[in-house]
Amino acid sequence: AQSVTQLGSHVSVSEGALVLLRCNYSSSVPPYLFWYVQYPNQGLQLLLKYTTGATLVKGINGFEAEFKKSETSFHLTKPSAHMSDAAEYFCAVSGGTGGFKTIFGAGTRLFVKA
Amino acid sequence: DAGVIQSPRHEVTEMGQEVTLRCKPISGHDYLFWYRQTMMRGLELLIYFNNNVPIDDSGMPEDRFSAKMPNASFSTLKIQPSEPRDSAVYFCASSGRQGNLVQYFGPGTRLTVT
DSSP states (O other): OOEEEEEOSEEEEETTSOEEEEEEEEOSSOOEEEEEEEOTTSOEEEEEEEOSSOSEEEOGGGOEEEEEGGGTEEEEEESSOOGGGOEEEEEEEEOGGGTTOEEEOOOEEEEEEO | OOOOEEEOSEEEEOTTOOEEEEEEOOTTOOEEEEEEEETTTEEEEEEEEETTEEEEOTTOOSTTEEEEEEETTEEEEEESSOOGGGOEEEEEEEEOGGGTTOOEEOOOEEEEEO
């Protein structure tokens, strides 16, 4: 079975500060890992994904994530937060026997202070 | 591409009434997912289809919920009879075999049952 744990339901940073959203996963097979972002009153949209190959993955809006198999982690970072980054972020895992079924974390709401 | 289309965007109904939510996936996608999102439970997978066939409906809360996909371009989620605890945002998402399991979400239907 696959699972995802996002550490911290709320994260608050100042504009210009580093953003770090934590995600740990559990999977018995090589996972496909995703970060999705949800802005208010919208559906989720893909921020970035890891399938195979390079473990540092770059996404949209300056975000990146690093797949660390030894730590079973896929943390999301951005060097400098912008007010427009305020949203809810979901880490997700799929693949293997789960096929196309994707398991989403509980989400982390990011607040950006001026 | 128009993306995933959901209708209606908002639905307010009285307890006991039948509710039908509709979804048009992205053309060419062969997987379709229905999710429910609430503050208490987060994002829950209700059911997903592959090539119009239901694959996993283990997330459907009870017999009052049913979903169909009569063809590749249309799916419905029906609640009969509706209850106040069904109030939530319902998302439809679609995915294609060539897309590395990335899901594309619709804007959601906000359901309020009074």
